[in-house]
Amino acid sequence: MQAEKVFHNLEETNLVEKLRNQSNLLFIGEKETLSYLENVLNSNHSYGFWLPNNPGKFINREQLLGCKAVVVASVKNENVMLKKVEEYLNSLEIDIPVLRLFADVFVNLMSGQKLLSSSDCQIIFPKLSYAVITTPRSGSTFLCEALKSTNIAGYPVEHLRQPSAILAVHCHFDYLRYLKIMMTHKVTENGVFGTKFISHFLEVLETKTSLNFEKIVNTYISKFVYLVRRDKVAQAVSVVMAKKTNVWHIFNQETEQEYQARLNDLDVEENDLEEVRKYYENILEQEAYLENLFQVYNISPLIVEYEQLLADPDGEIQKILRYLGVFAGEQQINIQSYARKLRSGLSDKIIHKYLEKYG
Template identity: 25%
Template sequence: MVSDNDIDAYLICGTPRTGSTLLCGLLRDTGVAGRPESYFRVPGEDMWADRWRLPRDEHGAFDYRDYLRAAIAEGTTPNGVFAARVMWGTLDELVAKLGAVHGDRRSGADLDLLTRAFGRLRFVHLWREDTVAQAVSWARAEQTRFWQHGDAVSPGREPRFDFGQIHDLVQTIGEHNDAWRNWFTTFGVRPHTVRYEDLTTEIDRVTGGILAFLGLDPPAGQAFVPRHRRQADQLNHDWVSRYRARAGR
């Protein structure tokens, strides 16, 4: 995959509830920054494979080489730039599948495999400073199965405050943020860092900064209009307060 730009692809790297859906929509709407989605999140791969009508064997499995080609075609804008969203919990499995495709399962081959799959590659690291608010949002989404506007709340799944669940997610978020930063250091990657709190308050500046990092020019007169609204409400704020009071944070 070779584009006319200085890059062929970029990955949005993060953890859940950091505004990645908002950011993906903003970048997709430029028409020049790929069409980032979670193509490589295991629970969604069957859905994408069905959408792309990939052939399956007698056991219902598809060839991952077919899947990879279809994902790149789906996620690439006419200027040749591919984009995808990858959470820390997805990276190892993606790398393992790429290793199987390329016959290379060497330890430490992560960046080589990603580059072989996607070409000249850059990274955007999305993170959230308020990890308690992030954990509350994550816990509520897990309980209700309502991850973004348009999802239907599952019947009988009224959210309830669960200190243990929120506390576990606070720890998980910290571990995954550290893991991303260590991974970038290990492979000599210098990502463009985006803080959730800036993304939600300075959409134009943050989105424009990403395009500049990628060396991409938006169409003249491009307006960065968010497709998604923030979901946090009074219940989120109440849970954050309850967690902080009990945890002494």
């Protein structure tokens, strides 16, 4: 079921939870999408199944007049349906906001704008745009949190990650428009925009949506910070541990305690070593993929090593700021990151056994 798959991949954004907190919305869409929404949302909303040849059969004037906005919900192609819904409302001479669930509501949620409004805006490109680009479990969360803490290096997070990638692949979602809107709204006061590209999400977009990376490089992102991890075995073990514990990041003491509790119930299993080997090889493949991108698009990134970042975070962040050409002036920079290391005794044990077996 495509609708269930799409919304499952959007869970981390809390889109459904935000919709639950609204009231008097009329969702219009194909049966599959609306059936899913009706099942997961509360009863404060109305639903109108869209029949292209007979829209009025399930949507009446009273429904429309009683709602504060119409939300076009389609996992197939909401843009096509939007035009038909607008034409139908115009024929009824009803003036009511008509929004797309993904291109408007989702984009507003991610860009921090008013949820129930059009996401269309005047695109204002930042003075400087850059991307942290890396492979999975390389320490990029630690790095990006540290960059954000400077208040002069944008807010680098993964804008083109699983939610936007799944929408682009399955729902005709315009990820370049989405990126431009993020670049308009998600900048620090000095006009700096930061984002983060993880290799496997880029590869998904490139292979399944004809990712126009050349346009991203030539038009949107001017500088790249390439984060690498020298210890590839530890990086692969980090992937395995995250999957075993279902804890991917630790930002507070509560999560850390939960993580430690889960570790107490775990030990090294034989298939763990095979998994480490698989992810180790995958990391090498992902790095090769990124380095090929650099060569093809003539990118000369600043290379930052995770191990050096941990050893001297202030020095490495200052190095990145100099590369970006961003200066604090008289402002005092307090560099910090709330992301904590996940390495544990069990991680070390897996690394030791892996090296014993594979060298």
